[in-house]
């Protein structure tokens with residue numbers, strides 16, 4: 001269990017709803033759900049989720065902390081915004097899904113093998129280096145995400161497309177060495193650091209008494 | 211008005227009638243066959259010139275009975291509204307030219323249709339008299355309001371403000387009723403966010419200040435007799451003294467009693483004082499007088515409150531109510547706010563299956579509850595397990611599909627409303643009918659609603675002491691079309707005695723009922739019918755010499771209008787009567803009639819069509835159509851130019867209940883090949899404007915098969931249907947189906 005997780009369990013005890021309200025982006029909307037199920041019915045991926053949004057909200061109210069935070073469900077959200085458009089109570093459901101995923105990840109509870117989770121980590125690692133996504137490297141790291149053998153297979157499968165892109169100058173092999181970056185890499189890293197500080201402060205804000 | 215009958219026939223050739231039909235032939239039929247004194251044609255009869263022409267004849271004493279052969283009787287009745295003469299209408303437009311194709315082949319049968327309608331209208335007119343009010347009428351503006359709760363107080367004040375003095379009879383020692391027991395009410399004004407003060411104190415003050423409202427506390431109604439405009443009401447006080455007042459109409463606002471939660475042992479009611487009903491929580495909040503409510507068992511601080519919705523409601527378990535009481539979801543939200551507003555740290559959970567928050571502010575109020583942190587959990591509570599320090603509420607979570615439990619210091623049961631409706635006059639009849647439907651036991655949930663009931667009105671009517679009930683003990687009225695009407699004219703029920711409702715709805719209801727009561731006294735004062743034939747001056751009379759004292763009329767009258775005199779003859783109370791004609795349809799010796807509607811006005815129409823002989827291949831179908839729904843549906847079919855068979859002859863009737871079986875027998879005997887009866891929907895969700903008319907007609911007609919067999923006729927020749935006003939496509943279809951049936955089974959052998 002991560003230190004933060006231990007701290008949060010300690011801090012909110014049984015009141016998971018409150019924990020979500022304080023720590024999850026748009027989390028204070030969860031109490032406003034009226035359990036109509038329109039979101040679950042509207043979600044194009046709904047049938048594949050363990051717990052569609054309506055159910056996640058009910059689980060939060062029922063204090064099912066562990067089950068919610070370790071769930072793969074909110075990682076399934078594709079940000080299609082269907083649910084937001086249809087929710088009669090106007091909950092920002094998509095944002096709450098991402099908020100929940102993000103919070104679970106910070107607590108170290110997110111499901112490590114979930115593909116979206118993995119991709120997001122690769123994307124992040126790739127992006128923070130230079131402030132720009134290095135497509136060649138991101139692509140290759142994705143191919144090899146699930147091990148060497150599958151990586152080689154996928155690479156061979158994609159070889160034709162890759163060559164085509166090289167030919168039409170849609171991709172440069174030079175990206176492999178270094179690659180391009182934003183103008184002010186230092187400034188970019190400073191911004192990231194500041195953002196991390198702000199977030200830490202937000203977590204602390206409710207730390208005193210809740 | 212001349213004593214001798216002079217019949218004038220006025221044929222309109224406007225609206226295309228003249229192009230499609232031969233007017234001079236119709237004039238000839240009117241005078242030769244219909245025995246009209248004269249016949250006139252006008253090319254725009256409903257215009258001022260046309261109307262003036264008729265009026266001039268009336269003024270000159272030329273006409274006492276008029277036939278207007280033009281559009282449907284439902285059209286242009288402002289133009290053709292002539293006083294002091296009897297008027298019959300032949301429907302040549304909606305009933306003939308608009309439902310027939312404009313082709314050469316169709317011309318002959320279309321003309322025959324029109325000719326018959328002229329004959330029919332002439333013979334109807336011949337048997338009609340212009341109705342005159344009887345001398346029974348009297349104007350009494352005084353209203354009686356039974357019940358001094360929020361509904362009764364509102365009704366009395368509304369009436370008083372309109373200039374109609376009211377007397378409130380209240381059983382207890384104070385005004386306010388159930389609402390007086392509440393700490394706060396569900397908000398009735400935007401932003402619908404917080405519990406609001408009830409208006410009880412304001413209303414009481416208003417009543418005290420209003421000299422037009424008299425209040426009798428600790429009193430009940432010992433006897434009500436008479437009719438609208440002349441009710442005599444005996445008011446008895448607790449001490450035993452009585453007084454009598456005369457009122458024009460009655461508003462029954464007797465409210466509800468709360469469901470007895472002792473029938474819910476599974477929720478530990480009675481086992482611990484920490485399980486209370488919503489009403490009891492109001493008492494606790496009031497008693498706390500602004501302080502925090504403490505746990506009743508030990509006075510400990512309350513930190514968790516659980517609300518159990520639909521406790522003993524919406525359930526088919528024995529002793530439970532099968533219906534939703536409608537107010538309790540909002541009430542639980544309000545009560546959860548009592549706690550949340552005082553101390554946001556108190557956990558409040560509402561366990562519901564469907565959260566129903568009717569009323570304009572309901573959704574906002576629900577949202578406000580959520581905002582305040584009231585937790586709403588969709589689930590069904592199975593059991594409350596009492597503990598020494600807090601109790602366990604076991605429930606099935608319907609979203610997460612699991613059995614789970616929650617702790618509570620205080621459990622509040624959302625129990626329902628039982629109407630204080632008095633004694634159902636037809637309870638025995640209903641029980642018998644329910645028994646007949648074997649296998650299906652009578653709604654068990656209703657049993658609780660009928661235990662130890664006392665009469666509220668003590669009506670001195672032959673048909674029972676109170677207004678009839680529909681289901682679950684609530685008084686009978688049509689929810690949508692005529693909510694305040696009861697089946698006793700001049701008596702209007704309002705508030706939760708009519709259907710479950712909250713304060714806001716009850717006040718609206720009270721206002722509506724006050725308005726209806728005012729209508730009733732005004733109509734009674736002029737000797738006119740109340741809803742739905744409002745303004746009608748005709749009323750039923752009977753020929754005493756012919757009466758066999760069979761009592762069918764007194765029993766079948768849906769409105770309890772008929773009493774019995776000492777010699778056991780029926781006595782018709784004109785202002786209690788709605789003019790449906792059900793008594794006329796019921797009378798086996800056919801002695802009941804109205805001035806302008808009788809066994810003869812319809813019977814003569816049936817007999818005086820031109821009946822082609824068997825080999826003409828021109829069958830005749832008689833349709834008796836309810837003038838409230840089926841006839842307008844056929845008119846609308848005409849407006850939409852939906853064609854139907856030219857062999858049909860349609861006669862509108864006041865209500866299917868007024869159909870005397872003699873008409874059907876006469877029709878078959880005079881050679882009709884088929885008969886169709888079209889009435890409104892019957893049963894618990896009836897649409898019949900006279901509540902029971904259609905149902906009674908269906909029962910009567912179910913016995914017609916014997917007659918048909920005696921006559922050696924196929925049973926398919928007589929059909930009875932429920933037809934709604936929206937059946938614009940279906941009604942013509944039913945006619946065409948009958949035409950096809952006749953083609954199949956052949957013509958009637960009874961043509962002469």
Ligand code: SF4
Pocket residue numbers: 032033034035036037038039040053054057086087088089090091093
């Ligand atoms: S659509 Fe909105 S209100 Fe309905 S269940 Fe989903 S989140 Fe709740």
Ligand code: SF4
Pocket residue numbers: 519520521523524533534535536537538539540564565566624626
């Ligand atoms: S109002 Fe709510 S609690 Fe009351 S019966 Fe209806 S659904 Fe149940």
Ligand code: SF4
Pocket residue numbers: 750766767768769770771772782786787788789790791792793794
């Ligand atoms: S016309 Fe109708 S309401 Fe009047 S006495 Fe007859 S059955 Fe009753």
Ligand code: SF4
Pocket residue numbers: 752756757758759760761762763764780796797798799800801802
């Ligand atoms: S139904 Fe006819 S015969 Fe029977 S009591 Fe009434 S009036 Fe008399």
